Amino acid sequence: MKESLFALKGTFAHTPKPESFIFEEDSYLVCHQGRVEGIYPELPKAYENIHVYDFSDKLIIPGMCDMHLHAPQYAYRGIGMNIENPEWGTWFERYAFPDESRYADLDYARLAYTRFVDDWMKTTTTRGCIYATIHRPATLLLMELLADRGFAAYVGKVNMDRNSIPGLLETTEESISETLAWLDDCQDRFAEVKPMLTPRYTPSCSDELMEALGAIAIERNIPVQSHLSEGLDEIEWVYELKPGLSCYGQAYDMYHMFGSDVPAVMAHCVYPNDCEFDLMSRRKQLMVAHCPQSNFSSSGGVAPVKRYLKAGVQVGLGSDMAGSNTLSLLRIMADAVLASKALWAFTERKMDPYAKRNVLSLSEAFYLSTKGGGALWGDVGSFEDGFLLDAVVLDESRLKDLNERSFYERLERLILLSDDRDIVAKFINGRQVYG
């Protein structure tokens, strides 16, 4: 049952601003109706009778927001990152598309999605933007499973009316009508699990479909997610499919699905040209889902995150399961820092060996994975007063430090070394969902 008023006791770490962590040592966070009422060194008199979850000696961090992942791909994570046999075809042809076509079978979907949701629970993630498949029943099932576990999420029935394989392809009419039927099914069904329009990417969706989806997005006020400028081949393909574009992003923007009318989460954004960068910085409801491990793995590239942030573009982190092999945003955060170091070394420092270090700090990466992505839901991703309480409790005892450490150091160790064994409890929207 949801308690309307309670407190968490422990040491809190969060990033209201990306520049630095704030630590609240051995304190009480009071939660009222799902939101942070305040953090106090001692429990105030007025609250002395409320229930206190005692996590003394533990670190408590905001829940993380995974802004891009493919739930059906969890079943075959960690495969095909390094295809050595050319006869196997591409990763899409050999793994992604054949496996996604199996979600027409609701039994398979239940088995695979249950496993995904169970394992997602054992991470620091509390909410995310999820791609399902083209299948309406399986997508609805995924939403049910997420809602049952208490997750907050946007979930998309994927749209694909071209360039797929038989069994994973809709006609344009089907794709539109199934999307509408799905929205009718789910739009008001779950409190915290909501639909997101999900044209897979331009090569998968005809102009006619994109036009219809853009209209639905505006009419029903549904946010959108898609892929943008993930690879050089893909960008060329988009130019072939839609001659006359100055940048790939225009292929979404012309259909009102680039953060002009409704929020739009664009995954990857590794190779923006100047036109795209400029367009992105002007679209205030657009958010980049930065997926560093996936980008390294698929193309060796790194999205220019520091540049996006400087230009005021919103950025969150994404695992891009199964473009990466992990659901852990702690790992993705570490990858984001390493990727920014590589980008800096191979660009700015390449031009000037004495170039000032210009890389993501750990607090910036932490911000991206919490408050950065959380902005899609409003006041989410930090423990500031009034924010929705998403929290994860971490136990560092397994890491057995031999020395006294600062909170910053303890947190860095947890980010770099901890795994599912170290997660003690999880709260979403002020409700304990794990532990």
Place this chain on the structure above:
Amino acid sequence: MKESLFALKGTFAHTPKPESFIFEEDSYLVCHQGRVEGIYPELPKAYENIHVYDFSDKLIIPGMCDMHLHAPQYAYRGIGMNIENPEWGTWFERYAFPDESRYADLDYARLAYTRFVDDWMKTTTTRGCIYATIHRPATLLLMELLADRGFAAYVGKVNMDRNSIPGLLETTEESISETLAWLDDCQDRFAEVKPMLTPRYTPSCSDELMEALGAIAIERNIPVQSHLSEGLDEIEWVYELKPGLSCYGQAYDMYHMFGSDVPAVMAHCVYPNDCEFDLMSRRKQLMVAHCPQSNFSSSGGVAPVKRYLKAGVQVGLGSDMAGSNTLSLLRIMADAVLASKALWAFTERKMDPYAKRNVLSLSEAFYLSTKGGGALWGDVGSFEDGFLLDAVVLDESRLKDLNERSFYERLERLILLSDDRDIVAKFINGRQVYG
């Protein structure tokens, strides 16, 4: 007790050549006096009474060789990868040097090294090249602990007679005499744990010390390990300390510690100039310890591994604990592949968007971590006839695949997804040491 004749039953995966994996499905590996006698689909008649370790349904891989790690740094792994407060100084000043100075205390050393050795056991690594500290008793203790557990290793008492902190600095005379005393203590003491001369790097060792160590190396026939071209600042510093060099490597080569007279393992080798590259390719007893995670983290750079291999330079993989935060060579292998993709994307493909993909394959990375590094010990790192039997048994049941997979796919998943929980047993030199 060591059995002189036994068999392992299971599915074997190894890389006699870097180009591809060889899988021996559901077979028997016969081990005689610590070496692979052969792999058979059925147990030959002559062996029908020997003990068979039954690992049916498990994958068995060669033990891995960690060619560069600092055992004393394990205690504070995962800290200071991202120093945000300039007042803290460098990673060396804040963490590495103060912590290493604590190994003057044998009680602290015992606590920390026991933890390291215990946790190293829970990895796929069976042998390695380890830096201890400058302290002779603690170095000897580490060697004892490793020998007790059955590891094969080269261990170095570190030499440092300049540019360190008080408490972690020897006089030149001390450094030489302690090195000789240590060699007297350990050179013939352990069957599989051997000494390696370890001038930390040029900035830590005066010319006089280097000259003495080079003479000792030749006189006693002791291999050498050190750091080379890890960072741009370091390379400049070496040029300042030793004016007139054409490349950093010469600072080792002029003292016979660059693979001319005795084997030499050089860690990192990220930024070779043409002179260094040429010198490396001519020194046939030189091996590069490639440490991709550490290099990303410290400088954002990637060692040109494909170039080294093409030029015939020996290469192994190193965790560089605690320049990285992991002892897992499975993780380092994955990092090596990602790093090679970034290097390719930011160099060859930057020049030519249509450049042929030129990255480390998974089998190449596997080869580096097994037979590549293993070459330092001779016939080590694969299951070819006559090779020393180092083997690790992996259980994939926790990964719960929903589909039938090829052996290649099963192995890729284990490399990318498994952790200490999935390691069932370990053999070193034909002796079970774990599980």
